[in-house]
Amino acid sequence: MTDTILIFDTTLRDGEQSPGCSMNLEEKLQVAAQLETLGVDIIEAGFAIASPGDFEAVSEVARQCKRATIASLARAATADIERAWEAVQHAERPRIHTFIATSPLHMRVKLNKSPDEVLEAIDRTVRLARNLCPDVEWSAEDATRSDPDFLARAIETAIAAGARTINLPDTVGYATPETYGAMFRDMIGRVPNADLAVFSTHCHNDLGLAVANSLAAVMAGARQVESTINGIGERAGNAAVEEIAMALKVRHDVMPVRSNIVSTEITRASRLISGITGFQVQPNKAIVGANAFAHESGIHQDGMIKDASTYEIMTPESVGLTQSSLVMGKHSGRAAFRQKLQELGYELGDNAFQDAFARFKELADAKKAVYDEDIVALVDDEVNSGHAAIQVKEVEIYCGSNGPQRAILTLEVDGEDKTVTSRGNGPVDALFNAIRMIVPHDSSIMERYEVHAVTGGTDAQAEVSVLLSENGRTTRGRGAHHDTMVASARAYVNALNKMMVKRGKAPVDAKVAS
Ligand code: KIV
Numbered sequence: 001m002t003d004t005i006l007i008f009d010t011t012l013r014d015g016e017q018s019p020g021c022s023m024n025l026e027e028k029l030q031v032a033a034q035l036e037t038l039g040v041d042i043i044e045a046g047f048a049i050a051s052p053g054d055f056e057a058v059s060e061v062a063r064q065c066k067r068a069t070i071a072s073l074a075r076a077a078t079a080d081i082e083r084a085w086e087a088v089q090h091a092e093r094p095r096i097h098t099f100i101a102t103s104p105l106h107m108r109v110k111l112n113k114s115p116d117e118v119l120e121a122i123d124r125t126v127r128l129a130r131n132l133c134p135d136v137e138w139s140a141e142d143a144t145r146s147d148p149d150f151l152a153r154a155i156e157t158a159i160a161a162g163a164r165t166i167n168l169p170d171t172v173g174y175a176t177p178e179t180y181g182a183m184f185r186d187m188i189g190r191v192p193n194a195d196l197a198v199f200s201t202h203c204h205n206d207l208g209l210a211v212a213n214s215l216a217a218v219m220a221g222a223r224q225v226e227s228t229i230n231g232i233g234e235r236a237g238n239a240a241v242e243e244i245a246m247a248l249k250v251r252h253d254v255m256p257v258r259s260n261i262v263s264t265e266i267t268r269a270s271r272l273i274s275g276i277t278g279f280q281v282q283p284n285k286a287i288v289g290a291n292a293f294a295h296e297s298g299i300h301q302d303g304m305i306k307d308a309s310t311y312e313i314m315t316p317e318s319v320g321l322t323q324s325s326l327v328m329g330k331h332s333g334r335a336a337f338r339q340k341l342q343e344l345g346y347e348l349g350d351n352a353f354q355d356a357f358a359r360f361k362e363l364a365d366a367k368k369a370v371y372d373e374d375i376v377a378l379v380d381d382e383v384n385s386g387h388a389a390i391q392v393k394e395v396e397i398y399c400g401s402n403g404p405q406r407a408i409l410t411l412e413v414d415g416e417d418k419t420v421t422s423r424g425n426g427p428v429d430a431l432f433n434a435i436r437m438i439v440p441h442d443s444s445i446m447e448r449y450e451v452h453a454v455t456g457g458t459d460a461q462a463e464v465s466v467l468l469s470e471n472g473r474t475t476r477g478r479g480a481h482h483d484t485m486v487a488s489a490r491a492y493v494n495a496l497n498k499m500m501v502k503r504g505k506a507p508v509d510a511k512v513a514s
């Protein structure tokens, strides 16, 4: 029988931990739902003790997900482990994932503990976790720079204390496929109770080797792979789920194992993460980049016309990439729109449906062809901004080479329309100054402003993402519209609405500056 490789997804923990990638509760629940549809076996939903928000997210993901195992990370400390259990206990299949560093450098500099003290901590904390939860994973942080004799003793201790998954992370992305595979072969071969545990890989991409290292570990006997969608994560990121899954599928001839990933859900998962985080995937990224299935040169195009397998080792359809289909035009009715939403996986309540339909009609009037991607952007935008306290009502921009550029903006704030005119160094600056005039928020800084075309063509919808930060907390906003300036206003206002919620404050201080 072919061995199954368990896919442990840490998009919501290691991925979310990377700068600018933080997600709110609603976004995390959306991601968790898609991860289950994608078929990942374990979802690491967060680090429960890190903050009340993390705790709530892990608890809610644990309540929502019915198929996947739900894990929370915990350091080797009683409070961490108890908090992790409090959060994951609601899951059908809960897991506590506890870790401690095992490399001489980390033990000395970071933990200030001797090797024996670390062994004692492993024994004590894994036992505690196992008394609370039947499924315990233990990780040796910085395993790849640990002394092999000590690492073997640490693993043996963790298994004896009840851990049933042993994760050996390449925390700093230092390993090469040969060294990483050799470490797994060595540990699985020499730890006396190794047969009681599943060995797991967890690779960072500092040298661009995360996926290659993970696969080398699989060839050496690892049966769980930790990874993230689009490879997001600390520094250069983690191994990318989609690359691992497709490598296992396409090269089954040399890696005779399988995963439970439903590959046709990959593109949807990738787009969801880039939409939520605002981290666009590089065009030449394997599997999910915009050019991954594009053929530009004449020789390649000729080969593709004759037989796609000349230049494609997997089909775009196998990763869920369908030809952009023309959906509807301005004459399409409610029934067709509702059916299209169902096909795209949306179920909207009556009010949200009516609002989305009105937006669709507006878009169909403005744009020659409306594609699936347009509908997805539009509905996501509607769901994002639907009933928030601040709404964009009207945007009028004066721009061009003979400045000054001006914006006339009307926002509805708590049910009341407020209009201002402002100037700026370019249309975006003028528009954002207008927003700041209506809703003063001097303590926040615009960290990032990005515009992305949803489809090709000069009439494409713009999808704008902004990142605001206030007192070290970042908030992301998204907006989509066929007018880039309207999309920009919607994205900024979306971020402001979320920031108000974070502060626990309604925009009562909103005013029109004189
Ligand atoms: O990279 C790492 O070592 C980790 C552990 C906490 C599993 O993320």
Ligand code: ZN
Pocket: 014, 169, 171, 202, 204, 234
């Ligand atoms: Zn990590």
